[in-house]
Amino acid sequence: MHHPVLLAQVIDGLDITPEKKYIDATIGEGGHVMAILRKGGCVLGIDADNRQLTYLQYLKEQYPRLTLIHGNFANIESIARENGFFPVDGILFDLGLSWEQLQSLGRGLSFKKYDEVLDMRLDLATDYTAADLLNKSSRSELNELFMRNAEEPASDRLAQEIMNVRRTHAINIVGDLVNIIRKVTPDSWEKTAVRIFQALRIEVNREFENLKAGLEGAKNVISKTGRIAVISFHSREDRIVKQFIQKNHLLPITKKAIPGSRDKSFERSAKLRIFSL
Numbered sequence: 001m002h003h004p005v006l007l008a009q010v011i012d013g014l015d016i017t018p019e020k021k022y023i024d025a026t027i028g029e030g031g032h033v034m035a036i037l038r039k040g041g042c043v044l045g046i047d048a049d050n051r052q053l054t055y056l057q058y059l060k061e062q063y064p065r066l067t068l069i070h071g072n073f074a075n076i077e078s079i080a081r082e083n084g085f086f087p088v089d090g091i092l093f094d095l096g097l098s099w100e101q102l103q104s105l106g107r108g109l110s111f112k113k114y115d116e117v118l119d120m121r122l123d124l125a126t127d128y129t130a131a132d133l134l135n136k137s138s139r140s141e142l143n144e145l146f147m148r149n150a151e152e153p154a155s156d157r158l159a160q161e162i163m164n165v166r167r168t169h170a171i172n173i174v175g176d177l178v179n180i181i182r183k184v185t186p187d188s189w190e191k192t193a194v195r196i197f198q199a200l201r202i203e204v205n206r207e208f209e210n211l212k213a214g215l216e217g218a219k220n221v222i223s224k225t226g227r228i229a230v231i232s233f234h235s236r237e238d239r240i241v242k243q244f245i246q247k248n249h250l251l252p253i254t255k256k257a258i259p260g261s262r263d264k265s266f267e268r269s270a271k272l273r274i275f276s277l
């Protein structure tokens, strides 16, 4: 069962009005978009994972006001222009991947799927996989990657152990990487694994670069009175959003980011920022 994160706060914050135009830049399983459609909004839904769009065909049949596009939100401006959603009254980014995707994509995104290949690409046109990074990067590059994307305290020791293992065999499947993490941080290996898998996924899919490009595009697509909502799950993502708002002198709707509920495991690390031009 999919639970949309901070649903009521997103719908209130975007001030959904019948007939107005919205973009859901990360349509996913359709949790947020369903609420926007029920309130009468016209929606352009984008997702980089084509399986999400195939799954959502049923919703399109129910609501002809929904347009579905397979693409990267880094290109939100051209996608919006090409599909007649320019300007729009509200834009939502619900970042990262859904729990369902992490479990079912079959590309080594979950540290619990020991036999899966360490691919991690959302879009198979992306030129390198997580295994490429692990097998071809230098020790200092890996150390830097784990620091930059995960603020990982054991980053240097992990990078060193990856070098040691590579002398005998390549690191190709989830189990190979989990063994390294268990060896280096035996007492807290699950927490380390969460951070390291997320760090690799962010790098492979260029998540921070896409977010920066997506925010720039959204600023050009939003109407003068429209609002942009961003849900992030990582401190660096939230920092990118916060700095973007400051640098462009945008107007935050709430002074501080709205945190997800501590009582709901799926939104514990979420932060929502809503702003306008």
Ligand SMILES: C[S@@+](CC[C@H](N)C(=O)[O-])C[C@H]1O[C@@H](n2cnc3c(N)ncnc32)[C@H](O)[C@@H]1O
Residues within 6 Å of the ligand: 002, 003, 004, 005, 025, 026, 027, 028, 029, 030, 031, 032, 033, 046, 047, 048, 049, 052, 071, 072, 073, 074, 094, 095, 096, 097, 098, 101, 122, 210
């Ligand atoms: C957290 S889920 C969104 C869940 C959705 N709000 C819902 O309620 O069902 C994030 C979605 O964004 C997609 N995604 C991640 N990066 C993307 C990108 N750069 N461009 C477009 N979609 C992306 C993922 O494939 C995933 O379906």
